[in-house]
Amino acid sequence: MHHTSSAYRWFLRFNYVILTVIALLCLFPIVNILAISFSSSAAVNAGSVTLWPVDFTLSSYRYMLENNQFIHSFGTSLLRVVLGVSVNLLFTILVAYPLSKEAATFRSRTAYAWIFVFTMLFGGGLIPGYLVVKEMGLLDSVWALVLPGAVPIFNVLLMLNFFRGLPKELEEAAWMDGAGHLRTLWSVYLPVSLPSIATVTLFSLVGHWNAWFDGMIYMRSPEHYPLATYLQSILQQVSVQNENVTFEQAALLNEISDRTTQASQIFLSILPILAIYPFLQRYFVHGLVVGSVKG
C-alpha cells in the first residue's frame, strides 16, 4: 500500500516484463519438443517445426506405447523415486534433528557434523564406489540407485538450519509435557517443518528422477535402466557424422534415430515432475511457524 510512487510502479512493470521473458525462454524448448513430437519426421528433418506441429501425427506416441523399454524404464524410475525419496527423507530428518541440538545437549555434535560435511567435500571416486556396490551384491538392483546416496548431506544441512531456526519455546513446551526426543521430533518439529520438508523432498525427487549416470554404471542390462539413463542412451546414439561410419551402421541408425520419437519420450518424461510441482508449491507459500508461539 505504501509503495505507490511512480518509480515503484515502473519497477514493477519492468519486473513483470523481465520475468515474463524469462518464463517464455524456459517454456520455449518444452513447447518446441512437444511440437516436434506431434510432427512428421520429414518435417522435423527439414527443420520446419518450431512451436506448432507440422503434418500432425500421433505415430511417435503410438510407437512409444508399443515400446516396452520406455514403459519399463518409467516404472523403474517411479520405483526409484518412491524408494529413494523415502529413504532420503528418513535419513535427512533423523540426522538433522540431533545435529540441530546445542553442543551442551549433544556433546560430540561438532565432530559428527564435520564427518558429514567431509563427505560432501570429498568423494570416494567412481571406481571405489563401483567396487563397493558390486561387492555388496547390489549391481542390477534398484537399491544400487537408492543406497549410495541415501544421506543427502546438502538436504541435511538445510533441514538442520531450519530446525535450529525453530523457536526454542516449542521444544521446551514439549519437554514440559513429558515428550521424549522421538515424540518431540514427530509431533512438534515435523508438523511445523513442512515447508522445508517440501523443499528437500523436491530436491531429492528431481535428483532421483534426473540421475542417469549411476543407472548406466550399476545396471547390467538396459531393461533395468531408469528413465533418465534410457533417454540419455537413445539421445546420444544419434551423433554420427564421421567417416568411420559404415554402410551398415548408417542403415541401422536410419532405422532407430527418429527425432519425433525422442521428442515424445522426452516430453513424457518431464510430465511427472511437472505434475508434482504444484502440489509441493503450496508449502512454500505459507510457512507454518508463524503464530506457533504466543508471547
Added chain:
Amino acid sequence: MKSKNRKFPVMAAALVLSIAFSGCSNNGGNNSTADKEANAAPAPATANAEVQGGPLTKYDPPITLTSTMNETGKETLAEGDTHANNVWTRGYEDELGIKVTYDWIVADANYNDKMNVTLASGDLPDVLKVNMVQFEQLYKAGMLQDLTEVYDQYASDLVKEYYSEEDGAALKPVTKDGKKYAMVSYGGSLDSSDMVWIRKDWLDKLGLAEPKSMQDIIKIAEAFAFNDPDGNGKKDTYGISLSKDLPINGFLLGYHAYLETWIKNDQGEIVNGTIQPEVKEGLAELQRLYKEGVIDPEFGVKDFAKQMEDVNAGKAGMFFLPQWAPFQVKDMIKKDPTVNWVPYPVQSIDDQPAKTQNHLSLGGVFAVRKGYEHPEALIKLLNFQAEKMFGESAATERAKYLNGDTGLGFQNAVVSNLPPNKNVKAQDEVEQALKTGDTSKMGLEAKLFYDDIQAYRGGDLDKWHMERIFGPLSSQGVIKYYRDNDLIVMNEFIYAPTKTMNSKSATLDKLRSETFVKIIYGSLPVDDFDKFVTNWKKLGGDEITKEVNEVVKGQ
C-alpha cells in the same frame, strides 16, 4: 562429448591403478594357476586340437563363455528375442556347444564408460570387446591371451580371407611382436572415402556441366548461391553446406591437403596432413567463398543435425560426406522426387589428380582374457557368424540370423566381422546386372541391393538411397573409381593412439577447429595458419609426430 573427454583420463588413471593394485593383491593366486596352466598347456592343447579340430566343431560337453554386449542391434532382434536369448545365442549353443552369456548389456553410447569401469574393477569377461585404447591397456597389463596359434588352427577359410584383405591391414593394429592378441571387426577402408555431393537437379536447371576440376566445383558453388537455383526469386540458397565440425575434407582434397591424416612426405618421414601448406591454400579459398556469401554464414554455430536440416529444407546444393550421405537426405526425395543428389569424386585444382584420404578404422577389437580355457571359442564364434551370413549355409539360414535377408541382425552376434570392402564389390555386381539383366551370377547381398534398386525404379521412393549408394551413379561407384584409378591416400597410422595423442589430441583438435573456423569467417587472416602450425607443433604435435614415426617404423 566434452564431459566424456574430461572423464576419460581419470578413468584411465583409475584403471592403471587398479590393475597395479590387483597385481599386488589377488594376482598372487591367479599367477600360480596361470603358471600351472602354462606348464601343462602343450599337452592338452594338442589333445584338444585332435578332438575338436574343425572351425565349427561342436564342444561336447558344452562350454560357457561370458562377454558383454551393446544393444545397438535391438531393433533387429526377432519378435520375442532378447539380447540374452536370441537366434545367435541359441545357434551358438545348439551348433557349437558354446553357451554365451553377457555380464552386462548396455546402450552403445555408454559402452566405453561401462567397459572402463569393468576393466577397472578387475572382473573381466572371457571375451573382451574393447576399443584400441582399452586393448592397449590390457595388453600392457599382460591380461590378454595370445591368439596366434588358435587363429592359425581354427579360423575358417572365409574368416582368413576377410582378414587378409588390404594386405592383412585388419589385424596389424592388434599384432604385437608378430603375435595376434585380438581379432577385429574390420569393414575395409574404402567406405571412408570422401566425395562431393551435388544437387544435380540444380545443375541442370542452371545449365551447368558436371564438375571436372576444382575450378568447376567453385563455380558451381557460386552459381548455387547467386543464380537462384530453387527458382523462388529470392537469394536464400548457399553453395556449400558446412557445420561447426568442419566437414571440409572433400574440398581440401582438391588442393591435395590431407586433413587429420598421417602421410609420408618425400623424405619418407610420416607427417600430419593438417599442418601442410596445401591446407592453407584450401582455407584461403574457403575464406574467399565465405566472404562472397557462398557458405552459410551461421555454419560455425550449427551442428551436424542442424546442417542436415538446412540441406533437407533445400537451402544448400553441395556438401562433403562419405558414402552414407543418402540416408541423410532420403526424406527430401520422398517429399519431392525431382530432388537429385549425386556424388562426384573429389576434383583437383591443378594437373595432379585429386585423391581421397582413407582411414583404417576398426569396428571392434575382440580379445580373450588371459587364463580362459577356450581361446579358440572366439575364433569359432567368428567362423560361425561368417558361415551363417556368407558361407554355404547362408542361402538357407541368412534370413533367420539377420531377421530378414536385408536385416542387420549380425549386430546381435556376440562377435562379428563383415567382408572388407564388400559394398564396392556388390556395387560392381549390381551395375553389371542392371546393364545385362542377368542376376544369376550375383552374390546374395548384391542381389538384395539390386532388388531394392528395382523397387525404387518401380516407384518406391523409400528405396532411393539404395540407388545412390549401390546404383550405377552412386557413392560406391565413386569409390570404385578411386579404387580402380589408384586415387587413394591411406592414413599411415593404423595403430592404437600414442601416449601423447591420448593427452594432447583434444587440445590440438580444439586449436585446429577454432583457428580454421576463424580463418574461414575472415576474423583471422589466412597467414595465421602459419602461427597455428607453430602452436600445433609446440602443444604436442611434434611429440606425437615423433611417436607416430617410432610406432610405424617399429612394426
